[in-house]
Amino acid sequence: MILKTIERTGALFLGACRIFIDGMKILLETLYWIFVAPFQFDPHRRKPLDGKAVFEQMVFMGFDSVIIVFFVTFFTGIVLAMQSAHQLDRMGGVIYVASLVTISLCRELGPVLTALVIAGRIGASITAEIASMQVNEQIEALDTMAISPVRYLVVPKFIALLFMLPLLSILGDAFGILGGYMIGVFNLHINSGLYTQIAFKFLTLKDVYTGLSKAFIFAIIITMVGAYQGLKTQGGAVGVGRSTTNSVVMSFILVILADCVMTGIYFFTGN
């Protein structure tokens, strides 16, 4: 019984290690195609980046996600303002709703909520696309044409999300702050100028930085998980469905985990 538990834990741990190694391999190959291959001296080994594909991905990942990011963060801002107003009212500090909403959005909720929304929207689509190509022999076809599937499929998505997720996070911060402002001004009747002043009084540039650094890490996690799950897909349409689900679940867990670790680092180093 005990032996079996140990055995199972060991197998689970080994499985996790294997996934981590495979994911790292994809990440290293991606970085090779971004930072090494385009600058090779030998023209036959030099492979430029596909700017058009990157741009297309940016539009799809960034611009097309603005509406869903708006809905999630705007209403979160509203809820946050209402909940905290209730508590702060008892201590007679309703006015601090403004800074509470702003700081918690910039440091935490903006990047994390945006990343979760994007993991659902973009992570799933990355996996579904690569997975269905995998089960239709298209990945193998790329391979036989001596075209790296990572370079052709993953690199444009990686670059695009690396730029777009931080930008979406900033937008998310702004939408959330706007939501808080709506409650503060129209419901709690705080003077508009005063609300804005308090909102940004305690906000430092460092708060925004920490939020953005998180967004970068989340972007790497979402693309790599999506690519890994897509590339290892087996077993037809069922396999595509399974991989897509796994991709979203894994992204969610890793995003929250990474958030916890990074917040811990900032917390204990006093940032």
Place this chain on the structure above:
Amino acid sequence: MDINQGNVLLTHRLFKTYNGRQVLNDVSFEVKRGEIFVIMGGSGCGKSTLLRIMAGGVAPTSGEVIFDGKDIGGIQGEEKEKIRRRFGMSFQSAALLDSLSVEENVSLPIKEHTRLNKEVVRIIAMMKLKLVGLQGFEFYMPSELSGGMKKRAGLARAIALDPEIVFYDEPTAGLDPVACAVIDRLILDLTKKLNITSIVVTHNMESVFRIADRVAMLYKGQLLQVGTVEEIRNSQNPIVQQFINGAIDGPIQLEDKLSEAVY
């Protein structure tokens, strides 16, 4: 195991094991330059695996695949890329990238591996499409094509870089008899006109007799017989006879076919 002038590719004592199951068992043969070499066998006999090993996509457990004087079984990295550029492969499902039009699909390997300008790449792609009779369909998306047309587009892509060997995985699977005949004619035509070597995996006996110069019969991972079409037709081997006649009674038992179907 010499490479004489006539041989373009040869396999030497290939073994392949997948999850403890012996898929290929001591397979050796040679393919001559400019011929159409057909590997036939029932479902699950290992012929697709054999094709992938020869094309450098899958590494054999042991044994060698000799191409151009070198063992290409399980090579990696840049060497592999160089070799694969000299091969073309046509897939069972055509495997066209569905986000690209027919012309973009054919252009893709040319764009990736040459430094030609866009206009020239387009002209080459159009030429290849014309060779397979798909002129006028260059702007179609793969989802708008019929099965036979997809296969032809896949073929155009396979010959895009003027390969020395083209591998065909079940080129006529799932096509109606007329479309089958068209594909067979195309394989014959391309092989002779472009002076390439074709290696075809199929279980369609009609096409075997239509296109093959030489045939290899694979059964349960083992090579039963290699010979010309005539030799295969007059084979004394009961398994070969049962297979080419499609008879129910014989040494190939229905049970083991059913049990293979379960996997």
